[in-house]
Amino acid sequence: MSCTLAGGRIHGLIGRNGSGKTSLLSTLAAYRPASAGTVLVDGEDPFENPRTAAGTCFIRDEPDLVPSTVDRVLRFAGRFRPTWDHTYAQALAARFGLSPDKRVGALSRGMKSALGVTIGPASRAPLTIFDESYLGMDAPARYTFYEELIADYGRHPRTVLLSSHLIEEVDALFEQVLILDGGRLLLHEDTDVLRARGQTVTGPAEAVDRFVASLTVVGEKRLGGTKAVTVYGELAEDRRRQARAEGLDLGPVSVQDLFVHLTREQGSPR
Ligand SMILES: Nc1ncnc2c1ncn2[C@@H]1O[C@H](COP(=O)(O)OP(=O)(O)OP(=O)(O)O)[C@@H](O)[C@H]1O
Numbered sequence: 001m002s003c004t005l006a007g008g009r010i011h012g013l014i015g016r017n018g019s020g021k022t023s024l025l026s027t028l029a030a031y032r033p034a035s036a037g038t039v040l041v042d043g044e045d046p047f048e049n050p051r052t053a054a055g056t057c058f059i060r061d062e063p064d065l066v067p068s069t070v071d072r073v074l075r076f077a078g079r080f081r082p083t084w085d086h087t088y089a090q091a092l093a094a095r096f097g098l099s100p101d102k103r104v105g106a107l108s109r110g111m112k113s114a115l116g117v118t119i120g121p122a123s124r125a126p127l128t129i130f131d132e133s134y135l136g137m138d139a140p141a142r143y144t145f146y147e148e149l150i151a152d153y154g155r156h157p158r159t160v161l162l163s164s165h166l167i168e169e170v171d172a173l174f175e176q177v178l179i180l181d182g183g184r185l186l187l188h189e190d191t192d193v194l195r196a197r198g199q200t201v202t203g204p205a206e207a208v209d210r211f212v213a214s215l216t217v218v219g220e221k222r223l224g225g226t227k228a229v230t231v232y233g234e235l236a237e238d239r240r241r242q243a244r245a246e247g248l249d250l251g252p253v254s255v256q257d258l259f260v261h262l263t264r265e266q267g268s269p270r
Pocket residue numbers: 015016017018019020021022023024269270
């Protein structure tokens with residue numbers, strides 16, 4: 001794969017199991033050297049590089065936590081990061097219900113993840129990477145994470161790279177999307193451009209079925225007599241007019257529907 005990630009954006013990394021997300025993120029965060037090819041962070045090889053390491057925060061699905069108390073874990077995380085905001089870290093930990101004197105060993109799976117996603121935003125690292133960091137966190141805690149991430153990103157813009165399987169929950173955060181498939185970069189686009197690659201056609205079930213008969217259907221939902229069908233491919237203007245004339249609504253497609261369509265057939269792991 002070959003790509004350049006623009007700074008100051010939130011990039012979503014999605015791909016099926018074994019497609020290479022963790023391998024890519026681990027190499028960017030210098031947890032592993034590149035076995036082939038070139039990886040540059042801010043123009044430099046990140047491996048064993050103190051300058052890029054100080055500006056990178058990598059929160060893995062099993063967060064790296066020293067065996068101590070919540071407060072000490074946060075202080076330790078801040079020691080290596082010039083951009084660390086300890087007041088914000090404490091406020092975020094409190095929002096997740098993490099008591100400062102609680103020991104890491106006594107935290108549940110989801111609470112360990114919550115501590116990981118406290119360190120990520122509080123690091124304010126110019127390159128902040130989350131690799132399925134929400135694992136085990138319940139829905140209210142995940143939504144708190146998304147809310148805090150976007151609010152803090154607004155206050156302190158930086159480059160965020162976030163891999164997730166919960167695409168419907170997180171796609172609103174993504175400014176750009178990368179889809180990996182079998183170790184290759186299948187697609188790298190602005191989220192809006194990606195959403196325009198398909199359409200959702202909604203209306204009375206029979207009219208929708210008639211309209212989509214000759215189109216590539218990638219998903220459908222039905223509620224009573226109303227149906228919403230997702231189709232792949234752009235619609236020409238005359239087809240759009242026809243849809244409106246038949247009382248059908250056209251909307252953008254979900255990133256998840258497109259992802260499933262693009263990776264279901266060819267998407268076997270390497
Ligand atoms: N430590 C390792 N040694 C050898 N091969 C590995 C190792 N870790 C991962 N792989 C292989 O590298 C490929 C990519 O794995 P990777 O963990 O990067 O995928 P992923 O997209 O993060 O998957 P998932 O969504 O399941 O977490 C897979 O074929 C996997 O078997």
